[in-house]
Amino acid sequence: MRAIIGLWRWRHNPLRRTTDLVEAWLALAALLLVLVAAPLVGAAVGASAQDALQQAVRNQRKDRHQVAATVVKKLTRGPLAPDPETSTARDARSRVTADWTAPDGTPQHGTVIAGLKSPRPGDHFPIWTDLHGRIVGRPLDSATALTHAVLAGFGAAVLSAGLMEGGRRLIVWHMVRRRYARWDQAWDKAGPDWGKAGTGS
Incomplete structure (x- = not known):
């Protein structure tokens, strides 16, 4: 929600920098990925784990x-x-x-x-x-196998959501560092005379 509000707020703001807009779009993209991609990853991992575990249940019932x-x-x-x-x-x-x-x-x-x-x-x-x-x-029973598959799917969804949010934060952190570096360069250009009368500032 913050991402959408951020995009709306920066639409026509005269103080808007390109990095502000990129940061807002990045937050929106990360939000959509967490809401859509993470559950899909969790469902895929859970289904795969369920297939493997149910096969193990069948094998164990046959062999034990x-x-x-x-x-x-x-x-x-x-x-x-x-x-x-x-x-x-x-x-x-x-x-x-x-x-x-x-x-x-x-x-x-x-x-x-x-x-x-x-x-x-x-x-x-x-x-x-x-x-x-x-x-x-x-032998492993079907209910226990299902529980393990659900937990695997949930864990995969949470992990993928965390990785997406971590990636967003890492990108924003690099953007903020570059922004501060540009500010330091601008202050260095202004020099020690910044704000003094007759220095053109």
């Missing part, structure tokens, strides 16, 4: 399988284990030795984190594995 594991024994707490008196979600997870069958039918045995507060031998709990029974992380 939830299987039932059976507790063989609970492992004792180490010196760095969390305090049993606290009530965080992390405390509801225990390290255990467990058996499970891979999706390809091979039996597996190993140390895993069980989502059980007090695991006992024979307790069952779900784990995620690859086709050969190796432990993997839970």
Whole structure:
């Protein structure tokens, strides 16, 4: 809005310099870019991120399988284990030795984190594995992928708007420096006699 007011104000002003008009047009162009180009950049980045993340969701769902594991024994707490008196979600997870069958039918045995507060031998709990029974992380779900894509698009829009405004400010800063340099040259030409009677000023 300031850009439009600035352009209108400088239209027929006799004190208007070319740099004033350039600065006002630059502010208007930056405003239009922030209002139009930044959202388009954000939408493009968000759509691209959404496509990539949804493809990752599909791949992970195809490659990762939830299987039932059976507790063989609970492992004792180490010196760095969390305090049993606290009530965080992390405390509801225990390290255990467990058996499970891979999706390809091979039996597996190993140390895993069980989502059980007090695991006992024979307790069952779900784990995620690859086709050969190796432990993997839970697959990314569509809602989380969408959230990440929206955040990526929003971040790209904000970043592009910031870059456009930063570019405008940098150009204006260079214009102001040139303006001050011209003023210094004009004062140097006027010399130390400026304002004295009979010096032609």
